[in-house]
Amino acid sequence: MTRRVRVVICGFGNVGRNFARLLDSKRRMAADRYGIEIELAGVGELKGSVLSEGGIPPSSLAEYFEKHGNLGDYPEKGKPDWEGADIVREAARTDVLVETTPTDIETGEPALTHIRLALERGWHVVSANKGPFIRNYQSLKSLAGSKEVEIKLSAAAAAALPTLDVAQTCLAGAEIHSIEGILNGTSNFILSRMRTDDMRYDDALAEAQRLGIAETNPTLDVEGFDTANKLALIVNVAMGADLLPGQVDRTGITGVSADEVRRAAAKGKIIRLVGRASMDDRGEVRASVAPTELSADHPLASVDGSEKGITYTTDTMDRITVSGGKSDPRGAAAALYKDLLNIYRAP
Amino acid sequence: MTRRVRVVICGFGNVGRNFARLLDSKRRMAADRYGIEIELAGVGELKGSVLSEGGIPPSSLAEYFEKHGNLGDYPEKGKPDWEGADIVREAARTDVLVETTPTDIETGEPALTHIRLALERGWHVVSANKGPFIRNYQSLKSLAGSKEVEIKLSAAAAAALPTLDVAQTCLAGAEIHSIEGILNGTSNFILSRMRTDDMRYDDALAEAQRLGIAETNPTLDVEGFDTANKLALIVNVAMGADLLPGQVDRTGITGVSADEVRRAAAKGKIIRLVGRASMDDRGEVRASVAPTELSADHPLASVDGSEKGITYTTDTMDRITVSGGKSDPRGAAAALYKDLLNIYRAP
Numbered sequence: 001m002t003r004r005v006r007v008v009i010c011g012f013g014n015v016g017r018n019f020a021r022l023l024d025s026k027r028r029m030a031a032d033r034y035g036i037e038i039e040l041a042g043v044g045e046l047k048g049s050v051l052s053e054g055g056i057p058p059s060s061l062a063e064y065f066e067k068h069g070n071l072g073d074y075p076e077k078g079k080p081d082w083e084g085a086d087i088v089r090e091a092a093r094t095d096v097l098v099e100t101t102p103t104d105i106e107t108g109e110p111a112l113t114h115i116r117l118a119l120e121r122g123w124h125v126v127s128a129n130k131g132p133f134i135r136n137y138q139s140l141k142s143l144a145g146s147k148e149v150e151i152k153l154s155a156a157a158a159a160a161l162p163t164l165d166v167a168q169t170c171l172a173g174a175e176i177h178s179i180e181g182i183l184n185g186t187s188n189f190i191l192s193r194m195r196t197d198d199m200r201y202d203d204a205l206a207e208a209q210r211l212g213i214a215e216t217n218p219t220l221d222v223e224g225f226d227t228a229n230k231l232a233l234i235v236n237v238a239m240g241a242d243l244l245p246g247q248v249d250r251t252g253i254t255g256v257s258a259d260e261v262r263r264a265a266a267k268g269k270i271i272r273l274v275g276r277a278s279m280d281d282r283g284e285v286r287a288s289v290a291p292t293e294l295s296a297d298h299p300l301a302s303v304d305g306s307e308k309g310i311t312y313t314t315d316t317m318d319r320i321t322v323s324g325g326k327s328d329p330r331g332a333a334a335a336l337y338k339d340l341l342n343i344y345r346a347p
Numbered sequence: 348m349t350r351r352v353r354v355v356i357c358g359f360g361n362v363g364r365n366f367a368r369l370l371d372s373k374r375r376m377a378a379d380r381y382g383i384e385i386e387l388a389g390v391g392e393l394k395g396s397v398l399s400e401g402g403i404p405p406s407s408l409a410e411y412f413e414k415h416g417n418l419g420d421y422p423e424k425g426k427p428d429w430e431g432a433d434i435v436r437e438a439a440r441t442d443v444l445v446e447t448t449p450t451d452i453e454t455g456e457p458a459l460t461h462i463r464l465a466l467e468r469g470w471h472v473v474s475a476n477k478g479p480f481i482r483n484y485q486s487l488k489s490l491a492g493s494k495e496v497e498i499k500l501s502a503a504a505a506a507a508l509p510t511l512d513v514a515q516t517c518l519a520g521a522e523i524h525s526i527e528g529i530l531n532g533t534s535n536f537i538l539s540r541m542r543t544d545d546m547r548y549d550d551a552l553a554e555a556q557r558l559g560i561a562e563t564n565p566t567l568d569v570e571g572f573d574t575a576n577k578l579a580l581i582v583n584v585a586m587g588a589d590l591l592p593g594q595v596d597r598t599g600i601t602g603v604s605a606d607e608v609r610r611a612a613a614k615g616k617i618i619r620l621v622g623r624a625s626m627d628d629r630g631e632v633r634a635s636v637a638p639t640e641l642s643a644d645h646p647l648a649s650v651d652g653s654e655k656g657i658t659y660t661t662d663t664m665d666r667i668t669v670s671g672g673k674s675d676p677r678g679a680a681a682a683l684y685k686d687l688l689n690i691y692r693a694p
Contacts, residue, residue: 165512165513169692174681320507338521
């Protein structure tokens with residue numbers, strides 16, 4: 001027997017469209033292996049949205065948007081002038097909001113409004129957007145709890161690298177004493193090139209920009225803001241804390257010299273931008289982001305290039321590290337899709 | 348609101364007793380964080396068992412067994428001459444069987460009988476014993492499905508290293524194309540020492556035996572049988588296959604010479620005992636266990652000493668590796684405890 005699950009997507013950028021295409025390419029697998037059929041009820045976008053009682057073919061909607069840049073004039077089902085919030089308010093018999101709008105770390109909007117509306121309506125929420133959760137995770141979590149629905153954020157924490165699943169499922173029942181993570185692929189790529197090719201920071205950054213790995217303004221990545229944001233999210237989910245990114249001691253990689261990298265290598269060490277958090281005996285969390293010398297036998301030392309990885313140290317299971325995972329929009333879409341399946345996974 | 352969950356433990360060796368002690372030491376956390384209260388309904392052992400309507404204090408039962416070597420004469424609740432199967436048949440209002448009897452890879456007994464009885468009675472099964480599942484995973488899985496209960500085997504696959512959770516939860520919806528694993532801590536310890544201390548195989552084995560890492564008869568570990576057994580279990584759970592350990596091409600590490608290890612190191616490579624499995628286009632699984640040269644940037648290359656690790660290569664999430672995790676009886680107990688919590692984790 002197949003269970004039908006209706007989803008609304010807010011935000012139809014690269015991640016949202018990749019997710020929509022997975023709904024088609026994985027349709028058979030979802031039915032055979034998980035017993036669910038996922039129907040796209042609507043998509044909310046800034047410049048017009050789409051909504052349908054009978055469902056919308058996901059891949060062709062993605063194609064339509066790529067061609068027209070607007071969903072509002074989609075035949076019959078288009079809703080000109082409607083935004084995400086309108087779709088979440090109006091969609092009937094919907095089970096899950098898939099939130100993929102652009103991230104605003106400060107306000108969390110417009111996703112925060114979408115998510116609150118969806119939870120109030122008793123929908124599960126699956127999000128690739130970390131903005132709304134940075135400051136409101138515990139309050140949104142209790143709203144979800146009161147409605148007996150789930151919030152899942154795998155895609156927001158590090159795309160296909162399963163940082164939160166490992167903490168919540170693989171380490172269930174264990175106390176997480178500390179977390180160390182290489183959470184920013186751009187910084188790790190730059191530090192990797194500085195080491196393997198004896199490059200200066202500026203040259204490695206320029207190469208990362210040439211390859212499309214670093215943005216023209218790389219501040220968010222290389223100054224450690226992105227790592228601090230992800231770390232705060234992971235800490236709040238995994239340790240039940242209420243850490244703000246601003247409370248994370250933060251040092252970026254712009255001051256790392258070729259000479260420091262060389263001296264570390266001579267000692268058999270590797271410099272990486274590491275986010276760390278630990279909980280003291282009173283339950284207080286201390287967190288930092290800084291270039292850190294890792295010895296060669298540290299489990300994160302082999303996380304190379306634009307890869308990411310995270311290490312949890314626990315009471316009953318010792319130290320567990322997970323690394324790798326596709327980190328582009330397709331990886332984030334796969335993480336959204338995973339979260340959606342796991343909400344309904346039997347029993 | 349707290350939900351009461353009643354469990355029966357079969358097998359009260361190191362793993363079973365460590366699990367019982369977790370029931371006490373984690374009691375408060377289980378109630379606060381997961382909303383469940385776990386009650387020990389009975390314990391089955393070869394030389395007499397124990398069963399109680401009102402529950403049994405787990406830690407003091409473990410102490411009693413360590414002192415008396417027999418549960419049959421436990422005050423009031425002891426059942427002389429009863430074995431595990433009797434307890435599983437007679438225990439009232441029970442929710443979960445926790446199976447920790449010694450492993451018999453060939454027959455799967457006595458665990459196979461316990462598990463079939465428990466599933467027939469509509470109990471979930473959490474097992475540290477891989478024996479019963481090596482040949483019967485798919486049939487036990489469908490029996491569980493027909494009763495709408497779960498089978499969880501984390502502790503059987505590699506103790507606290509979350510091989511199966513990663514495959515089933517973190518990679519939900521992805522196709523696993525191939526698996527590579529360092530699954531035997533003893534072999535990995537020996538190969539690690541041969542490399543770092545330029546030791547011969549015999550000397551490294553002798554040291555492992557001195558440290559209690561290798562058994563007096565190390566055949567199961569060093570000839571790759573243990574790796575093949577774990578690999579078959581993981582492949583069957585993660586890929587839905589029906590692979591028998593005897594179908595795994597198997598070469599152990601006894602033939603690895605100090606010279607080979609040295610030559611590999613000179614090329615920047617590391618020799619490890621790697622279990623591999625991959626699925627071809629027709630859905631056929633090919634599996635092998637053999638000493639394998641890993642390049643330094645392979646994610647399993649940093650799995651050192653008696654640690655373990657596993658790499659999954661997938662369609663939508665690329666390559667994900669998890670490593671570490673306590674591998675002693677306390678680690679296995681923590682894995683059983685995790686599986687138990689995850690059965691009831693909301694929603």
